[in-house]
Amino acid sequence: xxxxxxxxxxxxxxxxxxxxxxxxxxxxxLVGGLIAPSPTSAHTHLATKCIDPAISLQKAFVPHGPNAxxxxxxxxxxxxxxxxxDWIVFSIMMPHRPNRMDRSFQYMLGVLSLDIVYxxxxxxxxxxxxxxxxxxxxxxxxxxxxxxxKMYSINETRKLNCEFFHQKSPEAEGYSYxxxxxxxxxxxTVHHKYYLLNIRLPVxxxxxxxxxxxxxxxxxxxxxxELSVVEIHQNGGFTLVWLTLKTALFPLVILAMIxxxxxxxxxxxxxxxxxxxxxxxxxxxxILNLPLEWLTFFHDMPYMLLLSDxxxxxxxxxxxxxxxxxxxxxxxxxxxxxxxxxxxRQVGSMTLGCMCLFVFDVVERGVQLTNPFYSLxxxxxxxxxxxxxxVLAGICAFLYTIFLIFMVYGVFKNISMKRAALPHMVAARRxxxxxxxxxxRFFMIFTLICAVMTAIFFIFSQINEGNWKWGEDKHNIQxxxxxxxxxxxxxxxxVLAVLMLYAPSHKNKPTLQNGDTSEGSQVEFEMSTxxxxxxxxxxxxxxxxxxxxxxxxxxxxxxxxxxxxx
Amino acid sequence: MQTTLMHVILTSLFFLHTCVICxxxxxxxxxxxxxxxxxxxxxxxxxxxxLPGLVNKQIxxxxxxxxxxxxxxxxxxxxxxxxxxxxxxxxxxxSTVDGSVFGQVLDNGTRxxxxxxxxxxxxxxxxxxxxxxxxxxxxxxxxxxxxxxxADGFVWAGCSDNVAYGVQFSQTFVDAMERxxxxxxxxxxxxxxxxxxxxxxxxxxxxxxxxCHGVSGSCEMxxxxxxxxxxxxxxxxxxxxxxxxxxxxxxxxxxxxQLVPRNADFxxxxxxxxxxxxxxxxFCEEDLKGSLGTHGRRCNKTSKAIDGCELMCCxxxxxxxxxxxxxxxxxxxxxxxxxxxxNCHRTVExxxxx
Numbered sequence: 001x002x003x004x005x006x007x008x009x010x011x012x013x014x015x016x017x018x019x020x021x022x023x024x025x026x027x028x029x030l031v032g033g034l035i036a037p038s039p040t041s042a043h044t045h046l047a048t049k050c051i052d053p054a055i056s057l058q059k060a061f062v063p064h065g066p067n068a069x070x071x072x073x074x075x076x077x078x079x080x081x082x083x084x085x086d087w088i089v090f091s092i093m094m095p096h097r098p099n100r101m102d103r104s105f106q107y108m109l110g111v112l113s114l115d116i117v118y119x120x121x122x123x124x125x126x127x128x129x130x131x132x133x134x135x136x137x138x139x140x141x142x143x144x145x146x147x148x149x150k151m152y153s154i155n156e157t158r159k160l161n162c163e164f165f166h167q168k169s170p171e172a173e174g175y176s177y178x179x180x181x182x183x184x185x186x187x188x189t190v191h192h193k194y195y196l197l198n199i200r201l202p203v204x205x206x207x208x209x210x211x212x213x214x215x216x217x218x219x220x221x222x223x224x225x226e227l228s229v230v231e232i233h234q235n236g237g238f239t240l241v242w243l244t245l246k247t248a249l250f251p252l253v254i255l256a257m258i259x260x261x262x263x264x265x266x267x268x269x270x271x272x273x274x275x276x277x278x279x280x281x282x283x284x285x286x287i288l289n290l291p292l293e294w295l296t297f298f299h300d301m302p303y304m305l306l307l308s309d310x311x312x313x314x315x316x317x318x319x320x321x322x323x324x325x326x327x328x329x330x331x332x333x334x335x336x337x338x339x340x341x342x343x344x345r346q347v348g349s350m351t352l353g354c355m356c357l358f359v360f361d362v363v364e365r366g367v368q369l370t371n372p373f374y375s376l377x378x379x380x381x382x383x384x385x386x387x388x389x390x391v392l393a394g395i396c397a398f399l400y401t402i403f404l405i406f407m408v409y410g411v412f413k414n415i416s417m418k419r420a421a422l423p424h425m426v427a428a429r430r431x432x433x434x435x436x437x438x439x440x441r442f443f444m445i446f447t448l449i450c451a452v453m454t455a456i457f458f459i460f461s462q463i464n465e466g467n468w469k470w471g472e473d474k475h476n477i478q479x480x481x482x483x484x485x486x487x488x489x490x491x492x493x494x495v496l497a498v499l500m501l502y503a504p505s506h507k508n509k510p511t512l513q514n515g516d517t518s519e520g521s522q523v524e525f526e527m528s529t530x531x532x533x534x535x536x537x538x539x540x541x542x543x544x545x546x547x548x549x550x551x552x553x554x555x556x557x558x559x560x561x562x563x564x565x566x
Numbered sequence: 567m568q569t570t571l572m573h574v575i576l577t578s579l580f581f582l583h584t585c586v587i588c589x590x591x592x593x594x595x596x597x598x599x600x601x602x603x604x605x606x607x608x609x610x611x612x613x614x615x616x617l618p619g620l621v622n623k624q625i626x627x628x629x630x631x632x633x634x635x636x637x638x639x640x641x642x643x644x645x646x647x648x649x650x651x652x653x654x655x656x657x658x659x660x661s662t663v664d665g666s667v668f669g670q671v672l673d674n675g676t677r678x679x680x681x682x683x684x685x686x687x688x689x690x691x692x693x694x695x696x697x698x699x700x701x702x703x704x705x706x707x708x709x710x711x712x713x714x715x716x717a718d719g720f721v722w723a724g725c726s727d728n729v730a731y732g733v734q735f736s737q738t739f740v741d742a743m744e745r746x747x748x749x750x751x752x753x754x755x756x757x758x759x760x761x762x763x764x765x766x767x768x769x770x771x772x773x774x775x776x777x778c779h780g781v782s783g784s785c786e787m788x789x790x791x792x793x794x795x796x797x798x799x800x801x802x803x804x805x806x807x808x809x810x811x812x813x814x815x816x817x818x819x820x821x822x823x824q825l826v827p828r829n830a831d832f833x834x835x836x837x838x839x840x841x842x843x844x845x846x847x848x849f850c851e852e853d854l855k856g857s858l859g860t861h862g863r864r865c866n867k868t869s870k871a872i873d874g875c876e877l878m879c880c881x882x883x884x885x886x887x888x889x890x891x892x893x894x895x896x897x898x899x900x901x902x903x904x905x906x907x908x909n910c911h912r913t914v915e916x917x918x919x920x
Contacts, residue, residue, distance in 0.1 A: 045700075046696060225796070458786070
C-alpha cells in the first residue's frame, strides 16, 4: 500500500474520472444557463401619495383596490388643497397586482429612490438628511382583503447623495437632481403573500413626553416629486434549481467523503494533517451543500440569510487553509511538518480576515433580524466600523496571498532542484519524488484552473449584469445563473476530485528493481510524516510521532543513508 | 391658454368624426382633455367611442385595454405641457388651438410636427410605464402577451421591465394612427420614424442602477434595474433633437421606400434623431396654414436669442407697459409643499410684440 490514488491510477481510469467530473461540471452550467431564470429580479414600485390628516400611525394606507386611501397625484395638487407635508403617506404594496409573494423568494431587499427637482425657492440644502418613519405590514388573505398586520414600525435617518448637472438658473427649474438610491431594508425571509410599506417624511420631531417640537426634520431635501422603492428578491425558479443542485451534490460529496475516510482508517497509521484537512474541507462543503433552505417553505426562518453567509464563509476559510496546508506539506525539504502550528502565520492571517467579515456579518444581519431597515453603513460610526472590518479583512487577504505565493514559489524551486538530482537517485527515491512532483503539479494546475475560471466567470457575469442590454429578456441563456450554478458545481467537483484522487491508494507501487515493497511504503510514509533520516525503518513508520520532531538532516543525507542501507 | 382650452372642448366634439381623414398624426392627442367631455375615467368600452380624435383601430385598442387609457390621456397631457414648457420662448409656442390640438401647423411635415409626434409617443410610453410602476395597471411587465421572459410567470422569473410594456403600448396605440391616415407615404414614414425616436429617447435615457447583496454585502450578487428619467428630462433631450433635426426625403431603395437626408453631405440620421420633410414657416404672422403669429406675445428686451424682442417680434417692434403683479414670496417649504408665504407686490415692465 503506497502513495495516493492519483499516482497509481492508470491513464485510462484517470481519464474516466476526469470525464465523469467534467460531465457533472457541464451539467451544473447547463442547469443554470438553460433551466434557471436569472438569479434575482427587481421591481420598481412608485409610491402612491395617500393623505392622512389625522397623522395616525395605526391605520394601514393601501394604494389601490377597494380599501384604497384618499390620494393626490401630484404635490402641486396637494399644495392647492392646503395639504401639509406631514399628512402625506407614501404607500407601496408589494408585489404588483395581481401577483403575490412566494416563499421561494428567500429574501427581499428594498432600495429607496427619490425624484427631487430643482426649484429656485425650494432648493436642496447641503448634506441633506432624510428622516423616514416606515411601517411595514403584511397580509395573507386572498387579494389582500383582510386586515394588515404590523411587522415593523421604524424611524430611520439616511444620508442623501445628490448631484445637479445643470446650471442653477430659473431655466433649470423642473430639472431633476441625480440622486443615489438609498438601501432601505433587507428581509431574510419572504414568508407572507403581500407586503405594505407606509413611509412618511415627518417635518417635526416631537418630544414624546412633553409633546413639544424638538427640531425640524427633512428641512433641506428640496422639492420632492416622487418616491419609489425598488424591491429585489431571488427568483423562485432560481431558488428551486439552486436547491435541487444542492440536494443532488450533497449525497455525492458525503459518499466520496465516507469512502475517503474509510481508506484512511484502514491504514496502519493515524491520519496525517493533510488527510485531516481534506476531511475538514469535505465536511464544510457538505454543510454548505446541506439544503436547509427547503425548510423555509414551511417555517419562517429570517436567520437563513445569516446562516448561509456563515456556511459560505466557513467554506471559503477552509478552502484557503487547505491550499496553505497542501502546499506546505509538499515542501520537501522542510523539517517540521504535519502540524497545524507550523502554519500559524498563514492560517492565522486568513482566520483573522474571515473573523472580521464574520463579526461584520453577524452585526449587520443579526441586527437586521429585529430591524430590517438597519445597516452598519447608515451611520457615521457604523460606516467607520464597517470600513475597519473590511480594510482589516483586505489586509489579511493580501497577507495570505503573499504567504501562499511565497510557499508555492518555494515548492517549485524545490521541485526544479530535485529534478536535477532525480537521475542520480535510487529508483525508490526517484519514484517517491516523481510521485510528489506529479501530485503537486496536478493539484496546482487543477486549483489554478478552478480559481481562474471562477475569476473569469465572476468578471463576465459582472460585466454582463452591469451592461446596458436592450431587449435582454429575449435571449434564453442566463449567464448570471450559469455562473452561480457553474462555480458552485465547480468547487464541489474540486472537493470530489481531491477526495477521490488524494485518498491513500490500495495498490502497491510499481515493483522496484530490488522488489522491496516495504521500502516503497517507507518512502511514501516519509513524505507525509517526515521520518528522521537516520532511522528509515519500519519501527519509525509505526511510531511517527516520535520521529516527526527530530531536528533536520537534509534529504541528501537521507538519500545517503538510504544508499548505505541498500 | 384658458380660452384655447375652452376652444378645444367646443370644437373637439365637432372634429370627432371629421379628423379621421385629415393629415396630421396627432389628432388622438385630443384625449388629453377627456375630462372636459365629462369622462373622468374610462370604465366601459362605450367610453372609447366617446373619446375625441381616435381612429377606428385606436378605439379597438382602447376597448381591449380599458385600464391603460387613463394613462394614455395623462401621457397626452404630459406631452402637451412639456411641449409648451420647452417652446415657451419660441415663436411657435406649442399652443393648442382647435380640435386637432395644435391646429394646422402640423399638417405639413415640419420640424414642429416631428417634435410633437416624438414627444406625444414618448408621453404615452412614459405615462403607461409610470402607471405600471405605481401598481395602477395590472398587466405591464408581467403580461405574457407583451414580449419579455415572463412566460414562466412572476414566481419563477419575475416580470420584465415596465418600460418595455410602456414603449410597446405606445407603439401599438400611437402608431395605429399612421396606418389609417390618408397622408402620403412619405409623411407616414416621417411620423412613424419620429414616434419611434420619441420612444427611443426614453429607452436611451434610462438610468442603470445596481445594488450589491452578496456575502457580507459584497458584489458577488448584484442586481441592476433601469430607472426612468423624469419627463422634463425627456423633453429637454427631445428639444435638443429638434434643434438638430435632419431634413429628409423618401427614396425607393430596393423595394422599399426609405427616408434619406435631403442633403447628401449630411450624416445619415439615426433611429433616435428627428426628421422632417419641409422647412418650417417663420411663424411671424397668422396665416391659414395654422401659424398664430407673434402679435401680442411677450418678449425679453435684453435677450439676443429667439425669446428677445428683436427676433420674437420679427422686427415689428414692441410695446412696453408697466404691470403690477402679486406673487408668493419668502415661502417656507416643507419638502413637498409650502407652509406659508407672503404676498409680494412687484411692478414689472412687460414687453409685447406689435
